[in-house]
Amino acid sequence: MISKMPKWIGDWLEGSFGPRLTVLDTDYITPAIKNIRFQGDISKMDFLIGSASVIRVSDTEYRNYTPTYYDIKKGVFEIIFHIHGNGIGSKYIDSLKVGDELYISSPRGRKEYDPNVKQYFIFGDETSLGLACSFLPVLKQNGHQFQFYFELDEGNKNAPQLLGLENYTVFPKNGSFRNEKWISDLPLFNTDEWNTAKFILAGNVKSVQTFRKVLKNSTTGKILAQGYWLEGKKGL
Ligand SMILES: Cc1cc2nc3c(=O)[nH]c(=O)nc-3n(C[C@H](O)[C@H](O)[C@H](O)COP(=O)(O)OP(=O)(O)OC[C@H]3O[C@@H](n4cnc5c(N)ncnc54)[C@H](O)[C@@H]3O)c2cc1C
Structure with missing residues (x-):
């Protein structure tokens, strides 16, 4: 999975494929676990269980995170982040506050849930x-x-x-x-x-x-x- 790309390509992709999401609410479950609720146009996003979105955490860096709860009608979804403090992603997520805007890709990944498995x-x-x-x-x-x-x-x-x-x-x-x-x-x-x-x-x-x-x-x-x-x- 891509974790780095030149700024101009990131800007172009974001401009072409958006959408930018807004931080609606943040909650520290523990000092090192932060739940964030995002809002935006998620009507074209596919929230397959176990799939992950890519978040742009700096001009050139991207990291994977797993959406949990979502509500397409209200245009909201949540992600639970580990604030481990060792990386640019963790520090960026820790700094996010209500009203901030950021790029989050549509989730993608393999199908992990099979109703036939007991x-x-x-x-x-x-x-x-x-x-x-x-x-x-x-x-x-x-x-x-x-x-x-x-x-x-x-x-x-x-x-x-x-x-x-x-x-x-x-x-x-x-x-x-x-x-x-x-x-x-x-x-x-x-x-x-x-x-x-x-x-x-x-x-x-x-x-x-x-x-x-x-x-x-x-x-x-x-x-x-x-x-x-x-x-x-x-x-x-
Ligand atoms: C498919 C997928 C789904 C994921 N879903 C989630 C999710 O929902 N929530 C979530 O919090 N993370 C999730 N991750 C993990 C997250 O993408 C990584 O932890 C990522 O490395 C964090 O980026 P960073 O910039 O903070 O650290 P990096 O810049 O990637 O790494 C810098 C340093 O931090 C260390 N590091 C990275 N992660 C951790 C950690 N968790 N604990 C301690 N040290 C660490 C690295 O080993 C490295 O030494 C997911 C990863 C994948 C591939």
Whole structure:
């Protein structure tokens, strides 16, 4: 995915394809998790569950974020941001306030939700809370069995509860999800119950890769894995 382009191309694309969105409301769920509600003409946007929009975070830099709640009629949608403080995107998002305007692309990505799958297991970190929130209503409405696992910094451990998520387990972000043996001892693998679930893995690239490896060796379920960020790498 493109994370950088010359300013003049960005300006031209934005001018041609807009739309610019306005910040309608901001809310810090924790000091490091910010929910923003945007407003604008979103009538042509396609909010597929699990898809991501590109936000222009400087003249030349672009970053991916996952829309959660949306209402086409009212022209509003929300995104949950991890304010980690290490990058230009995080700092830009932290600075956004009511009335600011910015470029957000139409969401795009693969189809992650399949109504015919009975069980869903979703793993991630702060960057994946939005993914979980976009899945929750449809998982409940269509009677799926589901489970969320999150690895979170201490200060964010209450975020799933504050966001109204259900059926979740929070783990400290201490490197455990980089340990194959530790992952294979998780309760998830003590029973055959989740053997044919759909596994959606997001968040830190190393955690995603390790979890995926264990799942490949121990389940027959379908695995969708997409790392959202990697230590030392800009604009994944
Ligand atoms: C499909 C997709 C959907 C995504 N959805 C969301 C979303 O809904 N909400 C969200 O917050 N993020 C989401 N992300 C992740 C987000 O795009 C990255 O975290 C991105 O790197 C942030 O850009 P930045 O400019 O802040 O940091 P960058 O300039 O990209 O990176 C600078 C430094 O910060 C570090 N860094 C980047 N992200 C984190 C992090 N989360 N925690 C700690 N250090 C970090 C990098 O490793 C690097 O060392 C998504 C990513 C993808 C690919």
